[in-house]
Amino acid sequence: MGPKSAYLFLYNSLLVAGWSYILYLTVDETLNGNGTKDAFLRTRKQLEIAQTAAILEVVHSGIGLVRSPFATTALQVASRIAILWGVLIAIPFDSRTAQINLYSVDDTPKIFLNSGTMIIAWSLSEIIRYSFYACKELLGFVPRPIEWLRYSGFIVLYPIGVASELTMVYRGLPHMENNDMYDLKMPNPWNFGFCYYTFLVIGTLLYIPGFPKLYFYMMASRKRMFRSWREADQAKKNK
Amino acid sequence: MKLKLVSRSGKEIIAGGLDLPDSSAKVDQLQALIHKLSEEKKIKGALLTPSRQRLTVPGPTPTSKPVALAAGKTLADYDIKDGSTITLKDLGPQIGYQTVFFWEYFGPMMIYPLFYCLRQQIYGKDFTPVLAQRIALYYHTFHYAKRLFETFTVHNFSHATMPIMNLFRNSGYYWGFAAMMSYFINHPDYTSPDETRVKVAFAVAMLMQAGNYYSHVILANLRKSGKGYLIPRGFAFNFVTCANYTFEIYGWFCFNIGTQSVMGVLFMCAGALQMIQWAIQKHARLRKLFDGKDGKEKYPRRWIVLPPFI
Numbered sequence: 001m002g003p004k005s006a007y008l009f010l011y012n013s014l015l016v017a018g019w020s021y022i023l024y025l026t027v028d029e030t031l032n033g034n035g036t037k038d039a040f041l042r043t044r045k046q047l048e049i050a051q052t053a054a055i056l057e058v059v060h061s062g063i064g065l066v067r068s069p070f071a072t073t074a075l076q077v078a079s080r081i082a083i084l085w086g087v088l089i090a091i092p093f094d095s096r097t098a099q100i101n102l103y104s105v106d107d108t109p110k111i112f113l114n115s116g117t118m119i120i121a122w123s124l125s126e127i128i129r130y131s132f133y134a135c136k137e138l139l140g141f142v143p144r145p146i147e148w149l150r151y152s153g154f155i156v157l158y159p160i161g162v163a164s165e166l167t168m169v170y171r172g173l174p175h176m177e178n179n180d181m182y183d184l185k186m187p188n189p190w191n192f193g194f195c196y197y198t199f200l201v202i203g204t205l206l207y208i209p210g211f212p213k214l215y216f217y218m219m220a221s222r223k224r225m226f227r228s229w230r231e232a233d234q235a236k237k238n239k
Numbered sequence: 240m241k242l243k244l245v246s247r248s249g250k251e252i253i254a255g256g257l258d259l260p261d262s263s264a265k266v267d268q269l270q271a272l273i274h275k276l277s278e279e280k281k282i283k284g285a286l287l288t289p290s291r292q293r294l295t296v297p298g299p300t301p302t303s304k305p306v307a308l309a310a311g312k313t314l315a316d317y318d319i320k321d322g323s324t325i326t327l328k329d330l331g332p333q334i335g336y337q338t339v340f341f342w343e344y345f346g347p348m349m350i351y352p353l354f355y356c357l358r359q360q361i362y363g364k365d366f367t368p369v370l371a372q373r374i375a376l377y378y379h380t381f382h383y384a385k386r387l388f389e390t391f392t393v394h395n396f397s398h399a400t401m402p403i404m405n406l407f408r409n410s411g412y413y414w415g416f417a418a419m420m421s422y423f424i425n426h427p428d429y430t431s432p433d434e435t436r437v438k439v440a441f442a443v444a445m446l447m448q449a450g451n452y453y454s455h456v457i458l459a460n461l462r463k464s465g466k467g468y469l470i471p472r473g474f475a476f477n478f479v480t481c482a483n484y485t486f487e488i489y490g491w492f493c494f495n496i497g498t499q500s501v502m503g504v505l506f507m508c509a510g511a512l513q514m515i516q517w518a519i520q521k522h523a524r525l526r527k528l529f530d531g532k533d534g535k536e537k538y539p540r541r542w543i544v545l546p547p548f549i
Contacts, residue, residue: 186428192501193423 004065005137011056012134016127018050023123026116036116037097040088043119050126051084080122082203083165088115090181091172098171118164125157144229151222154215162211169204173197240321244273247328252282257325262315266308269294273327284329290400293328333400340390343409347417348383352376354421362427371431374441375424375498379417382490385448393455395462416506423500432499440497447490450475454483468528470538479542480525481518488514488545511545518544 001009025046026039040047054077060066061073088096096115103111132150135142142150175181182196242257257272270289277287285291295305296317305326308317319325355376359365368376423429431437453474461469475482491507522543531537543549 186423186426187430189430189499190501191423191426191429191499193426 001138008060008066009134009137012130012137015050015053015130016134018046018053019123019126019130022046022050022119023127026119026123030116036112036120037099037114039114039116039119040096044089047084047119048089051080051122054080079165079203083168086182087168087172087200091168091175096168098167100167100170113160113164113167115164115168117160118168121157121161121164125153125161128153147225151218151225154218158211158215158218162207166204166207169200173200176200242269242319243322243324245324245326247326252327259314262320263313265311265313266294267310269308269314269325270310285332287327287329288333290333291330293330295326295328296323330402332403334403334406335400336396336398337390339401339406339409340394341387342406343413344383344386344390346410346414348380348387350414350417351379351383351421354418354425358425358427361422364427366427368425369429369431370434371437371498372425372429374437375494378441378444378494379421382448385452389452389455393452393459395459412509416502416509420500420502420506423502424498430499432497437497440493444490444493444497447486447493451483451486451490454486458483468525470525470529470536477539477541479544479546480522481514481544484514484518484544485542485546515544515549519549 022043025043026036029039029042030036057066057068058070058074058077061068061070099109099112099114101109101112103109128146128149132142132146135146176197180196182194184192184194186193240259240261242259244252244257246252253276257269257276259269259272267289270292273282273287273292273294274289276282277284289310294308296308296319298304298306306317308314308325354361355368355372358368454476457471457473457476461471471480471482475485479485488507488511491503491510495503495507522541526538529536529538
């Protein structure tokens with residue numbers, strides 16, 4: 001294994017470990033009766049480290065160390081960082097433990113979206129994704145179960161993750177509006193004004209075209225995976 | 240002579256192939272034939288006008304890229320004979336270069352003045368614009384008027400058409416930035432730099448505009464001789480491959496010195512990023528072509544686009 005492979009293997013394994021720990025903390029928090037609402041408080045430090053470390057992925061792509069497309073990687077990491085630092089950490093306690101209930105039985109929410117569901121969706125996706133890359137570096141190929149997970153997990157995890165993210169933004173917006181948070185007003189020497197509230201609203205609207213595009217791109221990759229499996233199996237049979 | 244016409248996946252598009260008299264036929268005739276067959280529905284899909292057709296033959300070696308057939312040349316120029324295979328790609332709906340350039344430059348020329356002229360309605364208060372705001376308006380409008388003028392009287396385009404989606408993408412870029420820059424520069428709370436700085440910056444900017452115009456004239460004359468790629472010479476081209484881009488980028492730099500706004504800087508950076516990429520490609524192309532072998536000239540040592548950086 002060359003130095004580049006060793007470094008990438010190390011990077012991806014450390015992140016698998018990090019996100020697994022975050023998942024463990026979240027599940028522990030849930031099972032100990034506190035529910036998923038306070039998951040963020042329990043996992044905050046670890047989330048800060050693990051999610052910010054993803055910036056290295058953008059660097060890797062930029063210097064050509066890995067083959068991922070720069071624009072897509074940059075956008076993905078930027079949106080995660082924006083949600084974590086720009087929304088979750090920035091808004092007050094009440095908004096962070098906010099929840100949107102989708103389905104309740106006898107006043108007890110059974111299906112809901114909150115920071116906990118978001119962190120679970122994020123951790124599962126990242127554990128699968130980083131394992132996929134770690135295997136590639138260590139073994140030179142990816143075992144089929146992990147490849148399957150990578151191109152199947154998103155079907156459920158993307159919608160849950162995105163819906164949870166939007167829930168947190170939605171719950172945080174009133175606070176941004178009232179406090180002019182992160183706003184830059186004119187006059188100033190740079191002749192530039194910035195309204196964080198508007199910025200977040202526009203960013204959220206971009207999910208409308210963005211999410212289907214990403215989802216269908218993953219679906220197409222999934223089909224390609226099955227096709228290459230079929231072809232490989234056929235070739236083996238014909239030998 | 241019979242030619243085989245295939246798609247990029249290798250599938251035959253016209254069963255039985257195409258009939259052409261002989262190799263002295265021009266590429267245009269081949270394009271016209273394909274157009275006619277497409278009209279007669281003998282080729283599936285959208286109507287294949289010549290500008291939508293990308294026709295290629297394989298390169299000289301198995302690893303080289305396919306060679307595109309250019310209108311005006313004969314089939315013999317590409318070694319096409321009886322039984323040769325030609326690959327066809329549909330480039331999608333096309334639109335003329337001049338049309339795209341018109342809309343992408345006309346927009347900013349109309350949009351930028353809106354914020355200046357309708358300031359009372361847009362910003363909700365009446366005020367007298369300062370010198371920097373006035374000069375920026377005149378300069379910005381002049382710049383795009385100059386671009387329109389060049390589009391119809393100077394430029395010699397490399398192709399006749401481009402994909403139609405480029406119209407919306409490019410217009411979005413130009414119109415969007417024009418509006419953003421104009422909104423902040425013409426704002427009642429705009430803070431102007433020192434007036435002397437403003438005057439000097441815009442004076443230099445106008446010199447950059449002149450340099451850019453003259454560069455365009457030199458480039459257009461290169462194409463007029465019709466002999467394929469030539470080494471650009473004269474004026475700043477003796478030192479920089481893409482002198483036209485150099486003057487354009489320095490022009491916006493001066494605009495920003497004179498107006499000092501984040502949006503102006505972002506616009507300059509976005510444009511510079513794209514122009515630098517294009518310049519690197521053009522410089523590489525010229526150096527590869529003029530390699531000094533087989534009696535060809537060797538491309539002289541020059542800056543690519545932005546002395547003293549690249």
